[in-house]
Amino acid sequence: MKKLINKPEDVVKEELEGIAVAHPDLVKVHFDPNFIVRADAPIQGKVGIVSGGGSGHEPMHGGFVGLGMLDAACPGAVFTSPTPDQMLEATKAVNGGAGVLHIVKNYTGDIMNFEMAADLARAEGIEIESVVIDDDVAVQDSLYTAGRRGVGTTVLAEKICGAAAEQRRSLKEVADICRKVNGWGRSMGMALTSCTVPHVGKPTFDLPEDEMEIGIGIHGEPGRTRMKIKPADEIVEMLMEPIISDLPYKAGDEVLLFVNSMGGTPLIELYIVYRKAYEIATKHGLKVVRNLIGPYITSLEMAGTSITMLKMDDDLIKLWDAPVKTPGLRWGV
Template structure:
């Protein structure tokens, strides 16, 4: 295992410390308990947005803290949910009296810990709503979740719900738009190689040199099946077909196409995948109105990618276009 780390047990602490130093103009880092807030939190009269999960998915979630997106992010250990004693103070820190929305990926630990934190925050007088993200079409159940996993669609939920909160929507309205995004986005991923969790020191699953894993999750958990390596167009076809079938897209609809790197794939290869996905959508009469390509929700150094398709309406498109200023995503400012 070759990694730019010191003590494997200190990876998250040192990474979050470095993140805070690098982006001190945008965020404030609490070391104990560990969480990240936007520099100007709490914003008066604004609904707060809090998300979090295991580390190893950077820039998710801390990279999306800032104007137009999250108010706080709570990092757990690598591929491990944050605890309620982190989530509660993060929730309280961004509450301005308008309430807080928790955006939670559908993994058992995340769901249980955010649920506990929400109950305790409400006991302290903070109104909390939860948006559960479960956009992965690959697996209905896994070791980590009951039902579909929350994967690439999380970025889109955070951006669009964040814009709704920034424009002044109330608590229920922000939660509703987050739910609407989740209901209209589907994702599927592929791994060309496994990742190595620092404290484990060995790959999270086995792949032969000529094998790939279709339908992987973001914690290195295996997917639907292993197949022989194919070219980029063949792999993209395999990812996009179940997405469009499950989403039920029809000719004339408008979508956002998101090709996400898993951490170890060159941007040039992601654009090759995007090229083929855009061709398929065009062949079906589906208009790609917005796009996003890059490493936004990763799995350490895994080689591979995920493809997400979000069915857009006018409001979601406007909220996507709204200004955002975070360490990892920014435009319009």
């Protein structure tokens, strides 16, 4: 296992210590229970937004805490759901009296623990809305998942809902926007290599030197199919076709096109992927009005990419363009 870590059991704690000393102007890191919260939380009268999930997907979610995005993030152990007490404490820390939205990726543990945290928070008088993201078109059910997995659309939902909350929209309005984003977002990923969970010490799955896996999950869960490696353009076609046909996206639709690195794939390759994804979208009559290209929802050091498409309207475009100031995403301020 080749990683820049100390003891495997200290990875998340030490990563959080790094975030704490790197970004004290943006976030505070709370330990035991672990959560990352905006330095200026709670903000009175603003809907708080909390997300979370297993670590290993950085910058998601902790890197998205800050103005215009999340109010708090709860990191679990690597690829392991955070606990209800983390979520409860984070929820209380960001409660400014206007309610709190939980953005939850569709994994069984996350769902169960966020539900428990929501119940506990409600018992303390905090209004909670929960929206589940389940945008991965690769497989219908999966390891750890009833229904589709939640992947790339989560990043976009966090940005867009964060902007809506910043405008002081109500909890119901922000939650409805989150549901709209999930309804209009579709993703699919692929892996060239496995990743290695630090405390396991060996690759999550074996993938021969000449093979790839299409439809991979962000924890290395099985995808749709394994096959010999193909040229990038063919791979992009295999990802874009299921995405486009699923919603379906229709000629004339305005879309945001998000090309993501699974962690080990560098930017030079992402632009080759983006080039073909843009070409396919354009051929379908879609108008790519915004994009995001880089490592935003990763699977440790896995090599591979995922593509997310989100149908946009004028409101979503304005919310996407609104200022954001987090460790992982920043513009306009």
